[in-house]
Amino acid sequence: MATIYDVSVMAGVSLATVSRVVNNNAKVSEKTRKKVLAAMEALDYRPNAIARSLASSRSNSVGVLVSQLDGPYHGPMMSMIESVLRDAGKHVIFAAGRSDEERERASVSFLQDRGCDALVLDIEAVSDDYLVELAKGQTPIVLINRYVEPIEDRCIYLDNEQGGYLATEHLIKLGHRSIACISGPLYKLDARQRLAGHKRALAEAGLQFDPRLCVEGNFDQRSGREGVNRLLEQKRPFTALVCANDRMASGAIAGCMAQGLSVPADLSVMGYDDFPVPEYITPKLSSVSNPIHEMGKMAANWVLQHVYQLEGAPLARRFEPVLKAKESTGMNR
Amino acid sequence: MATIYDVSVMAGVSLATVSRVVNNNAKVSEKTRKKVLAAMEALDYRPNAIARSLASSRSNSVGVLVSQLDGPYHGPMMSMIESVLRDAGKHVIFAAGRSDEERERASVSFLQDRGCDALVLDIEAVSDDYLVELAKGQTPIVLINRYVEPIEDRCIYLDNEQGGYLATEHLIKLGHRSIACISGPLYKLDARQRLAGHKRALAEAGLQFDPRLCVEGNFDQRSGREGVNRLLEQKRPFTALVCANDRMASGAIAGCMAQGLSVPADLSVMGYDDFPVPEYITPKLSSVSNPIHEMGKMAANWVLQHVYQLEGAPLARRFEPVLKAKESTGMNR
């Protein structure tokens, strides 16, 4: 591999001059520039990013830490972030935190140690306090999908409370009065927020929240199925069910079908996230949109503007969910 | 940020000694080790990965280049690779090639310049020749999902021809004699291979391959739907349809339903990949497994063994698809 030194020798200039033309950041006469470029070409010179980072303490790469690398949720987000940053000549390093506090911290350290200029985090296991501390450090951070009040200017998030509200309000408008619910795992903030929205919608409609009609799931399909079974066993009548995400709603519908219940005729079911599914599925799941692409784009833009001083599209931090009424919900008979 | 120098001063030892305890690769007396560790702790010392790479020309990170970061295909693969490598203390840098030759080449360069110790590539736009050349370079490479004969020892792939064969054979065993097909985009090797398997199965059963019963799709759901419509318009009867992946099969089934055809009663439909879908979908898609997790794991193990000299599980390079008969295929009446 040719080094900057080889180029300088071949071009008959100093090493510093080569550096100048490579970085294009200082006056270089057209003539010497030509010589240098020719030498670079001839030697197939490619700057060593590692050495460059060490010397300049700037890597032109940003670290992105997500809880998982697969699944319908993070894929589009990563894709969007990569796309925006890459178009700006920046690079992206992804890591997975696996919803484990140790691992999340270790990943943050890894990305910092790799010299990332900024960190985009979509993680859930670490504490708010940790994040607040982290934000005070050298490396700028942005949070996706998490609201931490002391550093709210670093947070890009969906108004989950409002989403939970919309889902339940939709059912109420359809005439449902007994609405069951399968929440997400309540140690997660977004699950609590969605549940809070659910309760607010009930309250505004003058309906009583009945804890016996609300079970806790873990966001997996299976827990949706088990959840609806538990609800059904209680023999407490309900005509609608809100689930804290699409996967649990899928499981719940499967559970209903197994018990001979028809959706939405016997039971209306709401999801949350509005993720894509095969075209021929029936019924199509009513849901609440989760603009994960947009949040990814926004995080990337935030970094571009605040870390790299590139002006660009205006920034938004808070996103509003939108109701997506489809086939799995219907009027209460 | 504390440096190795600060630690050495605080511990009252030389800089080299600190390096030794950090890397744990040479004899250090228990006593000095303790001193050093204490100093490291006190200073919250974290080695600078950049400097370390520069000095050792080894980064303990491997680059993974995939065509996309989202979708059901690459997610699980990336996840698996990250998991295996991470457990071995190695790190992973992902990049997206977007099925564009320029971009794929640029991404390879990026990963090389970042000092990756090895590259795992799941890309399709670059030529075989390019890959052969690349394999001769400094950075070891492994190919996933691509068979390039001159460097076959670097290839981890699914026997797509056999998969295509299994899919069609399944339909033939069910008594179908007129079998239509929606292939993948034929500029892609795996699409061609699956089609070849289809033809072989037909031939072995003494059936004639009818080009008019075979249309080309692009692996997207929409092209499956359009494909089946085109096939149906021809008024050439067929009782079964093989699709080169699950997404197109989904689109095809949706198209059938829209035309009042029932699957599998009126038409049997086969997919390929066997990707997970919501539990309540009907009919469940008969398919051919694509052990993408396994291939990811294998790629990671290859790197561990060949690049980092870590012994581990035995390596396999060629994977056999398995037929997954479910509900979308049935006996020919």
Add this chain to the structure above:
DNA sequence: CTGTTAGCGCATTCAA
């Protein structure tokens, strides 16, 4: 077992 020394490839003063 430990310290000294010389780079890794480059950016960046400071002079010229």
Add this chain to the structure above:
DNA sequence: TTGAATGCGCTAACAG
């Protein structure tokens, strides 16, 4: 506008 010198933080011989 250009060159010489210094150092980023660390590893890796080489001595001792």
